[in-house]
Amino acid sequence: MLVLTRRVDEGLNIGGEISVRILAIDGDRVKLGVVAPRTVSILRDELCQQVRNENTAAAIPAAQRAAVARSLKSLVYPANEPDASQPPGALPAR
Amino acid sequence: MEQTAAAPASLNGAADSSEITVHFAGGLVGCADWEHFDVVTDAELAPLYLINCQDDPSIGFIGADPTVFKPDFCLQLSPEDEEQLDYPEFGDLLVLAIITPASSLGSASEPTTSATINLLGPLVINLRRGIGRQVIQSEYTAHHSVGG
Numbered sequence: 001m002l003v004l005t006r007r008v009d010e011g012l013n014i015g016g017e018i019s020v021r022i023l024a025i026d027g028d029r030v031k032l033g034v035v036a037p038r039t040v041s042i043l044r045d046e047l048c049q050q051v052r053n054e055n056t057a058a059a060i061p062a063a064q065r066a067a068v069a070r071s072l073k074s075l076v077y078p079a080n081e082p083d084a085s086q087p088p089g090a091l092p093a094r
Numbered sequence: 095m096e097q098t099a100a101a102p103a104s105l106n107g108a109a110d111s112s113e114i115t116v117h118f119a120g121g122l123v124g125c126a127d128w129e130h131f132d133v134v135t136d137a138e139l140a141p142l143y144l145i146n147c148q149d150d151p152s153i154g155f156i157g158a159d160p161t162v163f164k165p166d167f168c169l170q171l172s173p174e175d176e177e178q179l180d181y182p183e184f185g186d187l188l189v190l191a192i193i194t195p196a197s198s199l200g201s202a203s204e205p206t207t208s209a210t211i212n213l214l215g216p217l218v219i220n221l222r223r224g225i226g227r228q229v230i231q232s233e234y235t236a237h238h239s240v241g242g
Binding site: 038039040041043044047048049050051052053054055056057058059060061062065066068069070071072073075076 | 122123124125128138139142144146151152153154155156158162163172173174175177192193194195207208209212214215228230232236237240
């Protein structure tokens with residue numbers, strides 16, 4: 001990991017196209033400004049971490065997957081719930 | 095939706111059972127090794143989908159259209175997402191949120207009593223191209239309650 005010390009109003013450039021600037025520091029909070037091409041996604045680390053954790057938590061062993069799905073379906077759709085008659089593979093109606 | 099002869103089998107037909115192979119370039123968020131999935135549904139499963147990882151057969155998920163559980167769910171694709179998905183038309187898209195069962199893991203005999211659905215990181219699939227991407231929707235939770 002590259003570690004740099006910067007002051008307010010200083011910044012750094014990454015790969016020529018991405019620039020990060022320290023806008024303000026207030027106690028343990030640092031306000032950053034990022035300039036990057038619109039095709040570059042910029043996400044808070046903790047969101048990525050949450051999704052990664054949830055991906056791992058949601059994984060179901062192959063041998064149990066179908067059984068868990070049946071169990072989930074009856075949990076989510078108690079008998080005679082109209083939504084249960086939705087055709088298989090229907091695209092999201094939005 | 096218009097289909098060309100070269101289009102892969104899509105999941106939006108009226109068949110009793112349908113399956114499509116989807117490539118998630120770079121894998122899922124934080125899980126780079128999980129790139130290729132078979133997405134399966136049939137009359138018994140619908141509206142749930144099995145999402146089976148080809149790269150690691152022990153890995154797989156159960157997913158569903160997030161609007162089933164949160165009717166006002168609104169997907170936002172960034173320019174990067176759209177590029178990665180090869181600029182899908184609306185009709186090409188299948189959106190699946192992954193369901194996390196609360197109590198079933200490790201005991202197949204015990205019925206699932208509650209579950210949450212991950213609206214923070216839904217899988218977005220371009221059915222026409224067979225490619226997908228897990229996109230982060232920062233305004234939604236990873237633990238939206240379903241049933242129970």
